[in-house]
Amino acid sequence: MALYAFQRRVYELLREGRSVILQAPTGAGKTCAALYPFLRAWEYGDEFPRKCIYSVPLRVLASQFWDEYEGRTRNFGFTRPMDVTIQTGARPEDPRLEGNLIFTTIDQTLSNFLNIPYALGLSQGNLNAGAVLSSYLVFDELHLFDPETTLPTMLHLLRLLRGIVPFVVMTATLSADMVRALARDLDAEPLVLSPEEVAAIPSQHKTRRVHTVEAELTAEAVLEKHTRRSIAICNTVDRAQALFEALCQLAGDEVEVRLLHSRFLPSDRQAHEEWLRREFGKDKSAYTAESAILVATQVVEVGLDITSQVLHTELAPAASVVQRAGRCARYEGEEGDVWVYRLPVDDKRHPRYAPYLGIQKEICEKTWDALADRSGEVFDFHAELAVVNAAHGEADQEILERLRANRFYIADRIAATIEEQERGASRELIRRVDSRTVIVHPDPSSIENPWAYEGFGIFRGSLFGAYERLEALAEELDVDWVLMTADPLPEEESSRERTVWRWRPIVGKEDLVGALVVAVNPRLTSYSPEAGFRLGVSGDGEWQSPRRERKRRRQEFAPYRRETFQEHVARMLQVYERPFFDREAGRERLPPAEELAYAARRLEQKYGWPRGILDDLARWVIMVHDLGKLDVRWQKWAHRWQEEVSELRGEDLTVPGDYLVAHTDYDERNEDEKALNCGLRRMKPNHAAESAAAAMDWLLDRIGDLALARAALTAIVRHHSAGASGRHGSFRACAGAEATLRDLLEGADKICWEVEEGNLGRRLIRPRRAKELLAYLLLARVVRMADQRSLSSW
Structure with a gap:
């Protein structure tokens, strides 16, 4: 694969063990620069992680990259097939992060690291963190990460992993000060393309000019400058819809006008995006419309590979303007013009900056000044950077100061979240979502589950702004209700029943503050596949939100089959060491030992641990994680279960008295067996923390390092529940347990054959201690993956 100079430099830095902060123009080949080192290492067996997690801020970007690389990797002809997931x-296709090259969102990555995974229940909260910590990490479109929530958590993660796994952070539009500061903070190499490097890239051989216009964006202005393909971008959905309608009236039949924003049903938005990729894509021979205009909002800033001769945009922060400009004269040899317009004003002649509020208002004005100074000039990569530096430089300095000031608070908050698994922390540490889901329904009180309907995400401020308009329209149309919201009724913590929702009317703006979902009267809205959803306009009262299409079946687990303690340990060690073929997915999975290897070696070097100790420790944890099942009471329950299930199935499944059970025959899909399980649950003692208590002295003797001992004990305690506290019941080894363990373990005389109930809480890891946390999360990944896969290896 031929590489540009900057791509070769990224590869060389990563090969030397350095991480990279890369700033390059859109279309220059950043993705190739980031993925080439991983793809090469995969084929040639270079010293590099065997898993890559590629995180982006938007789902549409993840889908776009997967579409491209899932096919590419098959064509590369790898000796060893690569699983791209x-x-x-929207596409929860790899919830346990088992692929080799995984495209995902930053929200998913950070939730996994924080032990509050969006794709798994909290009991499995520690399953994926180890995958994140042992992978080559790529973070793309950094400028779109929320500086108050996403960015601080991502930086903490990367500081934690300095010197352990390589990473690349990429952007097209950050100020120079921000790039340099991030590189210093993360001990990474800043790499900003020089004019000569940009000139060497064929895709950058194009001409794009920028112009400022001292007027508002109008349909007349768009049509005046229109040739064959034009794009017009508004900052709000309402203004985009109004511009679309005006263009439809003025353009005539010879121009096809389309609208794209966030308030379409998925099927309609997909249809518009497919049309857009065809009519504004690189392959002009695929065009079917002689003349076309797209009206859009910020949704086209990223994730759509499209171009135009003319692009019109309302004023926005420089980073956004640059991203929008990338949809004009995008490809080699093209020429185009970008026109930037003043914002509309309110009754007091103040610009309507929304959704860019707070410090972003000032950034908008600085953007205008910087663009006005260059009006009519060529807008190449370094001109873009100059505008970004002028507009964002001061604000970025403030962001950096806040990051430095809050660094230790964020570290404490992250540690507490990992320990307590507080899902609510996602608003502070991942993304603060200030939108409300709005559905349309004539009788909300009849809805059992509001999330079963397609909704539209509308920012709270937009709802506040529409409230009085809705009230006035309701009075005019004599509508008896306007808005309603639903509250979940309190339920038992252990309840598995569906959440019950109680609907109530919204009688004032204050009711919108805490509302997560809002139902609006159909007579106060309209929807069409062409214009999308409109709030506060008189509708026909017929349209309502359709039910969501169910994309995932409830997970069903394969039936358990009885196995002895020795058999279970042997199977777990086998799937730990060897590739595992996932019959359900039809894919070969990376063995946990290989997944762990790179990060383990670097951790051992960083903390001065003996080489290979983490691999040894993984095997030891596997051997003793179920030791608590050798308790007299646990074996009594297991033998009783085999007797009862034999009667249910009408076959002899009983086991002899000296059979040391690790798993029983159980099919959760069988209602009778589920009922039996509930009936016998009380006589079944816990075993996870009991295993750790019985094995503690043996582990301490084998390991000799307190941090690693804490990590191992915590992985055992939490191998069924990530939030387990360390409290344990008593343990008394059954007949035959000692002989069995002496066959498995060297130095088994250190095992405690009788343990009183107690609490290991003070012996578990402290998440603020990096070496304890990292070792624990890697071990937890190993033991849980090996445990789950061993049950599917029959």
């Missing part, structure tokens, strides 16, 4: 809220 995607994991997003």
Whole structure:
């Protein structure tokens, strides 16, 4: 694969063990620069992680990259096939991060690191963190990460992993000060393309000019400058819809006008995006419309590989303007013009900056000044950087100061979240979502589950702004209700029943503050596949939100089959060491030992641990994690279960008295067996923390390092529940347990054959201690993956 100079430099830095902060123009080949080192190492067996997690801020970007690389890797002809997967809220296809090259969102990555995974229940909260910590990490479109929530958590993660796994952070539009400061903080190499490096890239051989216009964006202005392909971008959905309607009236039949924003049903938005990729894509022979205009909002800033001769945009922060400009004269040899317009004003002649509020208002004005100084000039990569530096430089300095000031608070908050698994922390540490889901329904009180309907995400401020308009329209149309919201009724913590929702009317703006979902009267809205959802306009009262299409079946687990303690340990060690073929997915999975290896070696070097100790420790944890099942009471329950299930199935499944059970025959899909399980649950003692208590002295003797001992004990305690506290019941080894363990373990005389109930809490890891946390999360990944896979290896 031929590489540009900057791509070769990224490869060389990573090969030397350095991480990179890369700033390059859109279309220059940043993705190739980031992925080439991983793809090469995969084929040639270079010293490099065997898993890559590629994180982006938007689902559409993850899908776009997966579409491209899932096919590419098959064509590369790798000796060893590469499993390319995607994991997003819309496409939860790899919830346990088992692929080799995984495209995902930053939200998914950070939730996994924080032990509050969006794709798994909290009991499995520690399953994926080890995958994140042992992978080559790529973070793309950094300028779109929320500086108050996403960015601080990502920086903490990367500081934690300095010197352990390589990473690349990429952007097209950050100020120079921000790039340098991040590189210093992360001990990474800043790499900003020089004019000569940009000139050497064929895709950058194009001409794009920028112009400022002292007027508002109008349909007349768009049509005046229109040739064959034009794009017009508004900052709000309402203004985009109004511009779209005006263009439809003025353009005539010879121009095809389309609208794209966030308030379309998924099927309609997909249809518009497919049309857009065809009519504004690189392959002009695929165009079917002689003349076309797209009206859009910020949704086209990233994730759509499109171009135009003319692009019009309302004023926005420089980073956004640059991203929008990238949809004009995008490809080699093209020429185009970007026109930037003043914002509309309110009744007091103040610009309507929304959704850019707070410090972003000032950034908008600085953007205008910087662009006005260059109006009519060529807008190449270094001109873009100059505008970004002028507009964002001061604000970026403030962000950096806040990051430095809050660094230790964020570290404490992250440690507490990992320990307590507080899902609510996601608003502070991942993304603060200030939107409300709005659905349309004539009778909300009849809805059992509001999330079963397609909704539209509308920012709270937009709802506040529309409230009085809705009230006035309701009075005019004599509508008896306007808005309603639903509250979940309190339920038992252990309840598995569906959440019950109680609907109530919204009688004032204050009711919108805490509302997560809002139902609006159909007579106060309209929807069409062409214009999308409109709030506060008189509708026909017929349209309502359709039910969501169910994309995932409830996970069903394969039936358990009885096995002895020795058999279970042997199977776990086998799947730990060897590739595992996932029959359900039809894919070969990386063995946990190989997944762990790179990060383990670097951890051992960093903390001065003996080489290979983490591999040894993984095997030891596997051997003793279920030791608590050798308790007299646990074996009594297991033998009783085999007797009862024999009667249910009408076959002899009983086991002899000296059979040391690790798993029983159980099929959760069988209602009778589920009922039996509930009936016998009380006589079944816990075993996870009991295993750790019985094995503690043996582990301490084998390991000799307190941090590693804490990590191992915590992985055992939490191998069924990531939030387990360390409290344990008593343990008394059954007949035959001692002989069995002496066959498995060297130095088994250190095992405690009788343990009183107690609490190991003070012996578990402290998440603020990096070496304890990292070792624990890697071990937890190993033991849980090996445990789950061993049950599917029959």
